[in-house]
Amino acid sequence: MNTRSRILASMSDASGGAPAESVHSAGVAAHISHAVIATYAAAAAREVEGVHALAASGFGPLERRVDPERAGVRVEAGPDGLEVELHLVTAWGASIPSVAAQVEGAVRSYLESMVALEVAVVSVHVDDVAAP
Numbered sequence: 001m002n003t004r005s006r007i008l009a010s011m012s013d014a015s016g017g018a019p020a021e022s023v024h025s026a027g028v029a030a031h032i033s034h035a036v037i038a039t040y041a042a043a044a045a046r047e048v049e050g051v052h053a054l055a056a057s058g059f060g061p062l063e064r065r066v067d068p069e070r071a072g073v074r075v076e077a078g079p080d081g082l083e084v085e086l087h088l089v090t091a092w093g094a095s096i097p098s099v100a101a102q103v104e105g106a107v108r109s110y111l112e113s114m115v116a117l118e119v120a121v122v123s124v125h126v127d128d129v130a131a132p
Contacts, residue, residue, distance in 0.1 A: 050094030
């Protein structure tokens with residue numbers, strides 16, 4: 001089994017392939033919590049000009065158990081690497097396509113450098129626009 005296959009296999013638990021709550025990064029020889037990855041993703045998204053806030057409401061009942069620092073971010077271990085979903089509110093007047101593309105790039109780059117894991121998908125959802 002190659003390194004990529006071992007990493008992807010470690011992303012699922014033994015209970016039938018359900019997503020694990022942490023992933024193994026061979027690059028740093030550690031298990032990294034989904035919560036840590038979500039915190040990093042949220043921080044990277046907030047740094048993008050035109051992002052007003054992350055929108056916790058995108059996940060409904062799940063938001064009650066999420067730390068406010070990473071609300072609006074969901075991390076899952078997919079078959080090809082990390083799958084990150086972000087829900088955000090853009091600033092009034094910001095170009096939504098531009099902000100979404102910048103968030104996708106910033107989150108992907110930051111996670112790949114900070115946790116040494118392949119990011120397969122960064123899905124950006126604009127749930128609202130801040131009032132002027």
